[in-house]
Amino acid sequence: MNVTTTAVAGTMESSDVMVTMAPREGGIAIDLDSTVEKQFGRAIRAAILEELDKLGIASAEVRVVDKGALECVIRARVKACAYRACQCEAYQWG
C-alpha cells in the first residue's frame, strides 16, 4: 500500500496512542514521543515497523504520541491509521 494522504488514529488518553501518518518519499521516518520511551522505545519502534512492513508500506512519515499503550493497541492503531492514510478499505484482518 502507498500512503497518499495524512491520517490520524487513536487518542492521547492514558494507555492509548495517537498515530499520525503522512506521505513521504524515501523510507519510513518515525517520530516517537512516549511516556515509556526509555523502557520500551525500541520495542515500540520495532512493532510499528513490523506492522508497516506487513502492509507493504515502504515510505511514510509516522508521528506517534504514546501514553503507555499495550503493544496490541499500538499495532491496532498503526494499522487503522495506515489504512486511512492509504485510503484503503480492503482490510486484511488478522
Place this chain on the structure above:
Amino acid sequence: MEVEFGTLSPRRFSQVRDFLLRQGLQPPAEPPGFTVVLREGETVTATGSLEGNVLSHIAVDPRNQGEGLCAQVVSRLVAHAAGQGIFHLLLCTKPENDALFGAAGFYPVARTAHMLLMENVREGAARFAASLPHPGAGEEAGAIVANCNPFTRGHRHLAEQAARACGFVYFFVLSEDRSFFSTRDRLAMARENLRDLPQVRVCETGPYMVSQATFPTYFLKDRARAGEESMELDLTVFAQCFAKPLGIRRRFVGQEPLCPVTAAYNHAMKTLLPPMGVEVVEIPRLAAEGGPISASRVRALVQAGQWGALTPLVTEGTARYLREEWKHGGK
C-alpha cells in the same frame, strides 16, 4: 462523565462561559465552531474548542485535575481537526501548562512571561524558517509584515524604503485567511507589485506571525480588546523564530495614524524588538486625496464600486489585479 462535542447550544455555551470565567479564562464572545464539553450531569468539568488550526479555551476543573481530562479534550479536538484535513495545530496557554500540553504532543514555539505558544509539530517553526529563502553570508536582512488587504501604494513605498536600506528584504504576507481579500489574492498582489525589486522576497507568515494563534484579536471586528500580551507573544515569535535564524536586523513599518490596534502594535514593536536585536524603522505614511493611504480606505471604495477613485491609492499592478484577476466572491 458525559462527553458532548460540536457547536454548543446557547444554554450549554452559557454554562461553558461561566465555567471558563471561574477558571480565570476569557471566554469567547460567540460559540466557537467546535467545542468539547465533559460534564457530570449539568456540571462542566472540562472543555476546549477548535478555531481553525488553533486549540483554544481549554480548561479543566481544578477538582478533576490529574484524571486525564485534558488529554481527552485535546484528543477529541485533534481528531476533529484531522477530519477537516487540519493536522498542524497550535495553542496558546500560560507558561506553567508547558508539561500538561507537552504530554499531549505539543512542543513550545516561543514564550513570554505570561504566554506560551505551542504546536504539535516538533521544530515546526524552525523548519518553516529554514524553508524560506536566506540572505547571503554576512548580508543584513530587513523585514516587513503586512496583510496587504489589498496591496496599496503605501505597501510599495514601505518596500522601496526597505530595499534602499537592506540588500535583502523579507516581505511577509499574513497567511491567515480571514480578511476581505483571500490569502491567494493578497499574495498574488504582493508578488505582482514587488516583482521589479530583486532584493525583496515575498513570503508567507505561516501560522506564526499575526495569526489566529499569536494575535487572535487582530482579526476581530471589535479590536478594542487587542491584548498587549498577544502583541508581546507575536513579537517574541518574530524575533526568536524568524529574525534570529534569518539574520533580520531591521523591521520596517508604516506609521499608523488611523487604527488604534495597529498603532498600539507599532508602539509595542518599538519597545520590545530592539532589546531582542531588531531595530524598528517607522516610515511616514504616504498621503493622497487629503488623507493617509490605507487598505481600509481602498476596501471602502471597492465595496462602493468607485473604481475610478482608486488610482491615487493603489499601484497600477493592484488596479489591474482587481480589474482582471480578482473574483468578486469577497464577503
